[in-house]
Amino acid sequence: MPSTTYGKGLRGLALATLITMTAALVLVFFYAPLDQTQGFVQKIFYVHVPLAIISLVGFVFGGVLAIGYLRTGDRKWDMRSYVAIHMGLIFGIGGLITGSIWAKASWGHWWVWNEPTLVSFLIVLLLFATYQPLRFSIEDPERQSRYASVFAIVGGAFVPLNYIAVQAATAYVHPRVLTLTSANLPPSMGLTFVVSLLAFALLYVTLWKYEMAAKNARSQVRRLRRTLLGDDLARPAGRSAAPL
Amino acid sequence: MSAVLVFAAPELPLGTSGKYVAAAYIVVLALILAYVAIMAVRAQRLERDLDELRRDVEAARAAQDANRETESVL
Numbered sequence: 078m079p080s081t082t083y084g085k086g087l088r089g090l091a092l093a094t095l096i097t098m099t100a101a102l103v104l105v106f107f108y109a110p111l112d113q114t115q116g117f118v119q120k121i122f123y124v125h126v127p128l129a130i131i132s133l134v135g136f137v138f139g140g141v142l143a144i145g146y147l148r149t150g151d152r153k154w155d156m157r158s159y160v161a162i163h164m165g166l167i168f169g170i171g172g173l174i175t176g177s178i179w180a181k182a183s184w185g186h187w188w189v190w191n192e193p194t195l196v197s198f199l200i201v202l203l204l205f206a207t208y209q210p211l212r213f214s215i216e217d218p219e220r221q222s223r224y225a226s227v228f229a230i231v232g233g234a235f236v237p238l239n240y241i242a243v244q245a246a247t248a249y250v251h252p253r254v255l256t257l258t259s260a261n262l263p264p265s266m267g268l269t270f271v272v273s274l275l276a277f278a279l280l281y282v283t284l285w286k287y288e289m290a291a292k293n294a295r296s297q298v299r300r301l302r303r304t305l306l307g308d309d310l311a312r313p314a315g316r317s318a319a320p321l
Numbered sequence: 322m323s324a325v326l327v328f329a330a331p332e333l334p335l336g337t338s339g340k341y342v343a344a345a346y347i348v349v350l351a352l353i354l355a356y357v358a359i360m361a362v363r364a365q366r367l368e369r370d371l372d373e374l375r376r377d378v379e380a381a382r383a384a385q386d387a388n389r390e391t392e393s394v395l
Contacts, residue, residue, distance in 0.1 A: 116336060116338060117336055117338045117339060117342060118338035118341055118342060120342045121341065121342055121345040124345055124346060124349050125345065128349070167352060167356060170352070171348065171349055171352045174345075174348045175345040175348055175349065178341050178344050178345045178348070179341070179345065181341065182338050182341035182342075280353075284356065287360065288360070291360060291363055291364065291367065294367055295363075295367055295370070298367065298370045298371060298374055299370075301374060302370075302374055302377070305374070305377055305378060305381060306377065
C-alpha cells in the first residue's frame, strides 16, 4: 500500500463531481418536463434511481475487488473492496430513504411489502449490512480479509441474479422505466437521468478515492509508528472493522 | 451571483408534492454532509497522530544525539 497514492487526481475528480452534480440539479428542476401522470414528485426519480443503481454497482465492484485479494493475498485489494461495499451501503441507504419518500407521495405508503423491487433491494442491502459485523467478529487480520472477500464475491454475484429474478417477477407495482434493453423516457428526461447518473457515479468514485486516501495515510502513520517504537510500544489500533 | 440565479429561475410547480421532493433531496444532501463531517473528524485524528509521530521522531533523534555525544566524550 505505501506506494499507492489514492489522493492523486482527487481535486480534479471532486471538481468534476461538483460541476456534474450542479448541472444535474439544473436539468432536473429547470429542463426536464413534468411527468404527465406523476407530476412534480417524479423529480425524486433523478436521485432515487441513480443512488440505487450506483449502490448495486458498488456491491458488484466490491466483489470484483475482493477477487483481487483472493488471487494475490495483497491486503490493499481487501481495503479497496471494503471501501467499495461501505460506499455502496451509504448510497443504498440513500436510495432506500428517497424511494420510501417517493412511495409515500405516490402510493400513500412508506413501504409496500408485496412489491418485489423494493423487497429485493432491501434484502441485498441487509445482506451487505452484515458485511461489517462479519469483519468485526474476526480478530485475525488474514482470516478477516479472506472471509470478507469470499462474502463480498458471493454477495456481489447475488446482485445481478437478484435483478434478473425481479425482472422475471410478474407483479409490477413499481414503475418500470428502465430495463437492460430499453428506457421508456422522453429524450429530455433521458438526458437528465443520464447526467444525474453520471453525477452520482462521479460522487461514488470521488468518495471512494477520498476514503482510500484517508485509510492509506492512517495505515502508513501506524506502520511508521510501529517501525519507530516497535510493535510492543506502539499504541494499539482501536477495534475497527476496517482493514488497516 | 447564485442569489441572482435563484431569483431569475422560473417558478417551480411545487404543489402538494413539493415537500416530498424537498425531503428526498435534503436526505441526499444530509447523507453527503454527514459523510464529509465524519471524514473531517477522522482527518483531525490523523493530524493528531501525525503530530504525535513527529514528536516521537524528534525525541528518538534527540536520544540518539545524546548517546553519540556521550560516546565521543568517553
